[in-house]
Amino acid sequence: PPPAELARMARTGLSDAARVARWADSMLGPGRDGATPEGKGTLSAATAERAAEELGLTPAQVRADWDTARLAGLVEVHGDVARPGWRLRAWNRDDSAVLRGWVALFDAWSLAHPEPAEREASAVAEVVSAMPQVLSFLQLSAGPVPVEQLLDLLEQRVTELRTERCEIPYGPQPEPAPEPAAVPDPDAPLAPLLDWALHALAAVGALTCADGQATLTPLGSWAVWVKLEQICVAAxxxxxxxxxxxxxxxxxxxxxxxxxxxxxxxxWLAARPVGSAVTELLEAARGEDALTRGLAFEALRVVGAPAEPDVRSVADESWLRPYALLWLAEHDGHDPEDAHEVLTREESTWLWVDTAAAVADHGEAPLLVRHLESAVQATVPALLDEVRAVGHPRTVQVLVALAAAHPDPALAKAVRRAAFQVHTGGS
Incomplete structure (x- = not known):
């Protein structure tokens, strides 16, 4: 199906979760009439009862929809504090946000449906690790597949996983002692675990199970294809x-x-959860290397909308503010060539020095000279005055490098003088 149709399916599948998330946002946020005294949007027992009454649901349904909203990123919970996720904010205008939310739920299928309580955790983990191959087989089959056939495939994959961990010995082995006939087949426990996995995947809308057969839904087939494409990109x-x-x-x-x-x-992003990747990129941007800082925000442009809350949260950090404001302006629809207009004169000057530091550290002298053309100031004296005032920690090194690179002796002398004045704290 085309993306718009897939998004419609995802909206339908997540509509109950979105409804509970919106209710929580409108009733529990700080400053609202329904907010808890400490302003935290947590789903307590009393909150679940209240939501059930106002939405015409049972408390169990509210909790189930709340859990789905969390797994899909419609709600973000930080400790005791819940807040709307960016996907909920973009729900009506951004099909990609809806589809990303559904894929996040798909990725969390093993959490969306309780696992059999009597099964060992190691066996459950093996089945979770083996299911991508089962799903790939379903996707390639493009139609119903008997559950017995899927069980055979699951058993083969689990055996491979155990072999990779060297749990099955290699080479000739002594003949095993005869066992009583009542001892079950060691693979038999996988059948109920496969049943659990299929029902969990059905619960998130990835497949259907009927008449002893499993079939991927259009959304499920698309999601598996996306995962396979990501593996190819990463490769x-x-x-x-x-x-x-x-x-x-x-x-x-x-x-x-x-x-x-x-x-x-x-x-690089395809091989990592988007949240941890964004966190890692922003941490890299906080380092001393100005080139790494600029490249980190280029990588965040590739991430796109999922990075928006985190980028917005660092906009008050002086080292990251100009980069974050430009990123947010482009994200909000500004032409990249005009996005610099959102910066103040001081922020533009700080960014000019930071970019010049990257050029000085990693570029060639002519690039640093040409970098003068990108300054917002109309004259070099005006630039030098504002560069000295902006307080960037690399100002002296940038000015010294620029003086050494510039072919005009008079201008180079003025730049060296400015560098000396910054270094000594003079005027």
């Missing part, structure tokens, strides 16, 4: 970078052309 990463921490990956991309760098960012 195209240049050797080593995909396994690196964010800062090392960004440094590895520093010499790549823009399109190649974006492909590398996509591969």
């Amino acid at each position: 195209q990463s240049p050797a080593g970078n995909i396994e690196q921490p964010a800062a090392d990956m960004l440094r590895g991309c520093a010499q790549l052309r823009p399109n190649a760098a974006r492909a590398e960012y996509r591969a």
Whole structure:
């Protein structure tokens, strides 16, 4: 189905969760009549009862929809505090936000339906690890598949996982002692676990089970295809970078052309949960390397809307503010060439120094000279005055490097004088 139809299906599947999330946002947020005294949007027993009464549901239904909303990212819970997720804010205008929410729920299928209480945790973990192959088989089959056939595939995959951990010995083994006929087949416990997995996947809308057969829904088939595509994208990463921490990956991309760098960012992101990837990129941006800072926000542009709450949250950090404001302006629809208009004069000057530091550390002298053209100030004296006032910690190094690189002796002398004045605290 086309993306718009898939989004419609996802909205339908998540509509109950979205309804409870909206109710919580309108009734429990700070400053609202229904807010708890401490302003926390938690779903207490009393809150669940109240929601059930106002929405015409049972408390159990409210809790189930709340859990779905959390798994889909419609609600974000930080400790005792709940707040609307960006997907809920974008629900009516952004099909991709809805589809991302459904994929997040799909990824969490093993949490959406209680596992059999009597099964060992290790066996459950093996089935969860083996299910991607089962789902891939269902996707390739493009139709109903007998559950018995899926059980055979699951048993094979679990055996492979155990072999990879060397739980099954290699080489000739002594003949096992005869066992009583009543001892069950060691693979028999996988049948109820497969039943649990199929019902859990059906609960999130990924497949249907009927008449001893399982069939992926259009949404389920699309999600599995997306996962397979992500694996292929990740496999195209240049050797080593995909396994690196964010800062090392960004440094590895520093010499790549823009399109190649974006492909590398996509591969690195495809191999990680989006939340932890955004956190890691922002942490890399806080470092001393200005080039890494700029590249981190380029990678965050590839992330897109899911990064918006985190980028907005760092907009008050002086080192990140200009980058964050430009990112948010572009995210809100500003043309990249005009986005700089959201910055104050001081913020633009700070960004000019930070970018100049990146050029000085990693670029060539002519690039630093050309960087003068990007300053908002009309003259070099005006630029020097404002650069000295902005207080960037790399100001002296940038001015010294610029003075050494500039071919005009008179201008170079003025820049050196400015560097000396910043260094000594003079005027």
